[in-house]
Amino acid sequence: MSDSPSIDGERIISQDKVDFFADNGHVRVDQLCSKDELMNFSESLVRLGTDIAWNKDIPLEKQRTYDRAFHQSINLWKLDPVAKAFVTAKRFAHVAAQLLKVKGVRLYHDQLLNKKALGGHTPWHQDAYYWPIKGSQAITMWMPLVDIDSSMGLVQFAEKSHLKGDLKGSAISGASENEFSELVDKEQFSLSSYESFVAGDATFHAGWTLHRAGENSTNTDRPAMTVIYIADQCQVQKIERNEQQLDLLMYLPGANVGEIAASPMNPLLWHQDSN
Numbered sequence: 083m084s085d086s087p088s089i090d091g092e093r094i095i096s097q098d099k100v101d102f103f104a105d106n107g108h109v110r111v112d113q114l115c116s117k118d119e120l121m122n123f124s125e126s127l128v129r130l131g132t133d134i135a136w137n138k139d140i141p142l143e144k145q146r147t148y149d150r151a152f153h154q155s156i157n158l159w160k161l162d163p164v165a166k167a168f169v170t171a172k173r174f175a176h177v178a179a180q181l182l183k184v185k186g187v188r189l190y191h192d193q194l195l196n197k198k199a200l201g202g203h204t205p206w207h208q209d210a211y212y213w214p215i216k217g218s219q220a221i222t223m224w225m226p227l228v229d230i231d232s233s234m235g236l237v238q239f240a241e242k243s244h245l246k247g248d249l250k251g252s253a254i255s256g257a258s259e260n261e262f263s264e265l266v267d268k269e270q271f272s273l274s275s276y277e278s279f280v281a282g283d284a285t286f287h288a289g290w291t292l293h294r295a296g297e298n299s300t301n302t303d304r305p306a307m308t309v310i311y312i313a314d315q316c317q318v319q320k321i322e323r324n325e326q327q328l329d330l331l332m333y334l335p336g337a338n339v340g341e342i343a344a345s346p347m348n349p350l351l352w353h354q355d356s357n
């Protein structure tokens with residue numbers, strides 16, 4: 083067990099926020115983790131994330147749009163007790179369960195996305211493109227670990243795009259940016275983002291919400307931690323693309339199509355009957 087301070091417990095959110103999320107595909111929860119609480123975790127998360135980021139050493143001339151968007155490290159919770167206490171926090175999972183309107187949620191995986199100083203934009207994409215899970219049964223929490231404003235790469239959402247499901251675009255890349263930019267115009271999605279964040283504020287977005295992030299025009303890194311939750315008892319869906327097959331192997335090891343999405347990598351983080 084870690085001796086990190088607990089960020090467990092419940093966090094009941096208002097019906098207005100639940101409705102806003104259902105309508106728009108995203109919602110903000112201020113100080114889901116207080117700035118003081120976050121100080122117990124952020125240094126370890128950034129240090130570990132920096133150590134294990136798989137795309138941090140790619141030479142400039144070989145970097146793709148993806149690599150310029152952020153240094154990405156995955157499943158920190160498996161490697162460090164402090165990261166585990168953060169990622170598995172019941173408080174965050176409780177919010178995810180309320181927004182998904184389910185009795186319980188499991189961990190799918192975590193990621194540290196560190197948009198480096200002067201890092202590039204994050205292209206338009208839908209997270210559920212990668213998942214062997216229904217996009218409506220999974221949700222991403224995004225929490226910056228430092229205070230940020232619009233110059234550091236805020237996430238921008240295409241309002242109500244989640245209601246359209248799979249928009250059949252590409253994986254995160256220059257191609258997805260171009261395809262989805264055209265689609266945003268064609269569908270006349272309105273765009274929104276939250277202006278600035280204090281470390282520990284969080285947003286949640288739905289699996290099919292189309293989103294991107296701006297570039298970081300400052301000389302300061304913008305590390306953000308994301309945790310993806312799946313509804314307890316949801317099933318592994320038919321695989322339609324290679325990325326989903328890879329996700330199945332990495333994040334749901336041993337689970338097969340049609341089975342309940344629950345492997346040793348997917349602990350039950352919150353359930354109404356056990357809290």
Ligand SMILES: O=C(O)CCC(=O)C(=O)O
Pocket residue numbers: 151152195197204209222223224235237293294295306308
């Ligand atoms: O942090 C970013 O730049 C992008 C975040 C994102 O795409 C996500 O959390 O799904």
